[in-house]
Amino acid sequence: MIQPEKKDIALKVENVSIAFGGLKAVDDLSFSIRRNEIYGLIGPNGAGKTTIFNCITQFYKADSGSVHFIHSNGKETNLMDLEVHNVIKEGIVRTFQNVELIRELSIIDNVLVGAHHVMHQPLLGQLFNRGKIRRDEEETRKKAEGILEFLDILHLKNFIAGSQPYGVQKKVEIARTLMSNPDLIILDEPAAGLNDTETKELADRIKKIKDVYNATILLVEHDMRLVMDICDHICAISFGEKIAEGTPKEIQSNPEVQKAYLGEEGELE
């Protein structure tokens, strides 16, 4: 595979390792993601995919290695220096494998949480509900409605998030990421629990998100059709180590990948 030029790269994961007890969940893993591409991370269950996401978003601090995010203006940030809640300020936002929503709140309120860091509301202003605050709320709400419409769930906006089917909850999580004006969106198994039609629709939406929001997308997914369909590049890992990287075609014909998946998912299509 031809190495991309530095200025085209959005995220650079270099020699990252992390162990839990004796178990090496991620072992000296490196990969780079180009700006504005869809990059897939695949591997059997327990391969370390979620763990590497956690290392990128600083929910875990890697034992060694580095994770650099390169802004479109060329500025480079070592994410390992950041506290977990400051990662989103760099334009990096994620979803969770097991949907993380505020179950008791309405869908729209859940989505509004995604705008937390782009809203500048001093406490005193909020206390007295100043005009500026009200306008900010109003505008943010409109933006949220626009995103819900984009994902076809606007009609559900006032329903309680926890009472919605899994597929809708997954969409709410994606909607929430879009509120933060992200440059890099990290999706952990976005199609898990969706049926075939929903998965197809999701594939279409993810591609649209990339174009409309001009974002780079990193995703973990078990649905091989989805991965092969929408990803520009794929990295396959097994037991925390990279076993192959390349275009969907290259990955499909890679014998190592075939071997890792044998007995897990059956065959790769």
Add this chain to the structure above:
Amino acid sequence: MIKIVKNSYIQFILLGLALLTLPFIAEMGVIRNSTVTVIGTTIIYTIAALGLNVLLGFSGLISLGTAGFMGLAAYISAYVTETMNLPFEVAVLAAIIIPTFLGILVGILSLKFEGIYLGIATLVVAEILREIFINVTEFTGGASGALASRPELLGFFKLDRIQTYYLIVIVMVIIFMLIHNLTKGHMGRALNAMRGSEAAAQAMGINIFKYRLIAFGIATILASVSGVLYVHYVGLSYPTTWNLMLSLDFLAIIVVGGFRSIFGTFIGAFILFAMSELFLKPIPALANIAPLVKGILIIIFILYYPNGLANIKNQVSHWWQRRKGKKDEYGQTKEKKKKLTRAEVRENDTA
């Protein structure tokens, strides 16, 4: 008209106005003067319970120390006005700032202790405070208590019992409005997120440390305001008042009234405090069962109505709307719901 009444500010003001009429009704002989005093005390408890509701209801953080902070504020205000002879306003400031500072320190503890352990940690702080109330007699008057007179505003306007009651009602309405502002928007979402999913909150840029301190800060400010009003309304403060039972009462108030509901907090305080004072205690045969009734109420609510009375109100109005057949629970007609356009949804929202 309905639209106006739906505005929360108007609802708070209407409640305030209704409460302001009570002394007149007592004057006319319809209710007793002591009833007004009970309602005034209920409002004072509502304020402290609302602080706990911000902490527990919104942020998911437990505290068993509410009574301790309330008591500390009561003693400080009594000491500053009576012993130091300083103006009421100075007393209020001191009685809010000192406990709140302590409350924020406890907030820092909350990063180390989770759940039940946080409850125990706050309880320990409250018990230490109670030891101080009993033993530091120069400051608290020890077991014989501290005395405080009615508030003197701006150094010349001395309030009597009824005027103090008015002050309490006005403070309550203002606090309701401010807490409504804080919890319905940006900060409320951050606290909700922190409770709902700490991981999601952090991923969305919410600084857990900062918001835990804010939650503890608000809870202690309201407990302090409550303590100040208490000591200048009731006139004295005993160490025995500020015990674990009172903190548990605040907990019970929000369990019964409803998490995250301002009105629910008021109703909870009314049911748990005013009802037993007004209806059970005057009847000798029932006076002793007041704690039992309290206990049963709490169990019923935890088991059957975990969202408190505030939510029962919603359920009743949903049921009523369904019965009317026209509208579903979100106020949208059934035929329309299937294919709402964006404009229609917005229209429904503002209606």
